[in-house]
Amino acid sequence: MDWHENYHTLRTLVVDDDPIVCHALAGALTDAGLAAEPHMRGADALEAEGTAPVLAFVDVVMPDMDGLDLAARLREKWPGIELVFVSGAADSGRVIRALQLGASDYLVKPYTPEALRLCLSRFHERLALRRRAALAERRYATLIQNVPLLIFRLREDLSLEFVNNAVQPMLGFAPEEATASDSWLPSRVRMKDRGRVRRVLAQAFSSKYPLTVQCRLVHRRGFDVHGILKTMPRGPEPGAAILDGVFMDISERIYLEHSRVMAEKIKTIGAISEEVAHEIRNPLMSIGGFARRLSAKAPDFPETEIILRESRRLEKLLERIRGYLNPLDVRTGPLALGEVLAAALERLMPGLTEADIAVQALFEPRLPEACADPDILDQVFTILLQDAARALTSGGSLNVRTFATGDSVCASFDYELRSLRDIDPERLYLPYEDGGFGLPNCYSMVQRMGGVMTMTREGGSAVFTVSLPRRDGERDTAPVWLPLA
Numbered sequence: 001m002d003w004h005e006n007y008h009t010l011r012t013l014v015v016d017d018d019p020i021v022c023h024a025l026a027g028a029l030t031d032a033g034l035a036a037e038p039h040m041r042g043a044d045a046l047e048a049e050g051t052a053p054v055l056a057f058v059d060v061v062m063p064d065m066d067g068l069d070l071a072a073r074l075r076e077k078w079p080g081i082e083l084v085f086v087s088g089a090a091d092s093g094r095v096i097r098a099l100q101l102g103a104s105d106y107l108v109k110p111y112t113p114e115a116l117r118l119c120l121s122r123f124h125e126r127l128a129l130r131r132r133a134a135l136a137e138r139r140y141a142t143l144i145q146n147v148p149l150l151i152f153r154l155r156e157d158l159s160l161e162f163v164n165n166a167v168q169p170m171l172g173f174a175p176e177e178a179t180a181s182d183s184w185l186p187s188r189v190r191m192k193d194r195g196r197v198r199r200v201l202a203q204a205f206s207s208k209y210p211l212t213v214q215c216r217l218v219h220r221r222g223f224d225v226h227g228i229l230k231t232m233p234r235g236p237e238p239g240a241a242i243l244d245g246v247f248m249d250i251s252e253r254i255y256l257e258h259s260r261v262m263a264e265k266i267k268t269i270g271a272i273s274e275e276v277a278h279e280i281r282n283p284l285m286s287i288g289g290f291a292r293r294l295s296a297k298a299p300d301f302p303e304t305e306i307i308l309r310e311s312r313r314l315e316k317l318l319e320r321i322r323g324y325l326n327p328l329d330v331r332t333g334p335l336a337l338g339e340v341l342a343a344a345l346e347r348l349m350p351g352l353t354e355a356d357i358a359v360q361a362l363f364e365p366r367l368p369e370a371c372a373d374p375d376i377l378d379q380v381f382t383i384l385l386q387d388a389a390r391a392l393t394s395g396g397s398l399n400v401r402t403f404a405t406g407d408s409v410c411a412s413f414d415y416e417l418r419s420l421r422d423i424d425p426e427r428l429y430l431p432y433e434d435g436g437f438g439l440p441n442c443y444s445m446v447q448r449m450g451g452v453m454t455m456t457r458e459g460g461s462a463v464f465t466v467s468l469p470r471r472d473g474e475r476d477t478a479p480v481w482l483p484l485a
Contacts, residue, residue, distance in 0.1 A: 011054060019040055046074070055082045087107075150227075154201065160185060211231045223403060367404055368471060377449070398413065407469060
């Protein structure tokens, strides 16, 4: 029922077997501004076509159909209709029955103009109240659907009864998709967080207080959305157990915090590395020089070869430290991250194909532009792709994705670790490590472009993610699979 129509278009039924009373009441209602139509039989009123009536004046006693029965059938056909019963005597039993049927008012015949005005005045008040309630409901629904929080309602088996529209941009699912699956929410929680989240949700169904847990939900395209899941206190509603909650995306905050922490680590590493390089360089040159002289004089001594080999290893370490600390000429500007990545993939694809590595690339179309140096970014992607190729050695699968989240444009490289299962993500970024195939310099280059590079491990796979600041722009969230030869 639309309560926002103009008053004079509100259809009103008058049902009374007395033609004089029926037409007189219909005329009075028409004079009052309502679109009234008279009916002298209950069946005629039920069969009337047109827009749904908002009000019906029903005679209680009629020969063809009892007025109370007619009222019940009118309410069944038009659930929102208001009922005013008209009777020649105020029979208490009929009044009670009328109220049970949801009667809004009762008019006693012969009615006076004042009685009819009071009846219509009360109808105006109820109509205005319904309009305000409908407006408040629409505003509430608009707020719930458009607030940048994932708002959900869970049943006790953790199936979704409701989820708002925020699920689409945040996790890539339409609300109807999410509610169609009995285990959608638990299945979207990252495996390492799933047990903790289940325990909190189970506790929340019997808790009088809100509960909070930090966890990661998995986007449809496979990347993590970091957030805080908070449950609401259980309400007093009867029936099945229902739990309301929200999930707030804090991915950008996590990335910023990680970036700040890593920046501080880089400063510390830089200071230590510079001191180590300075203190080692001169003694190392002396040791290497004396070892070469000793080797020339006594070539049969195996110890001199050991000294030379270890000296060369230390020289390589110093080279890595020097490259890590050298200033980098960074010239950032807007660029299409997907195009840079696609060019790097095309250049390295022959080697990947020869190594029997299957590459799948999921590029988000109309990706916002990133702020970065194209040459340096190309070096970063080349290092990451070569690192993946060496880690996979032969065979295996490499998944490459581009996506946008918050204020960042990202590219991720996901592959099975195999021989690098015991790798420590923190040590990968240190210039002292032999492993990682250039990852320390890779991290340093991303950091100097204003971005952050992270590594996560899920089971036996490594996921390297490069996040760069983005420019505002339109984006189409529908992914597209790019075939790679």
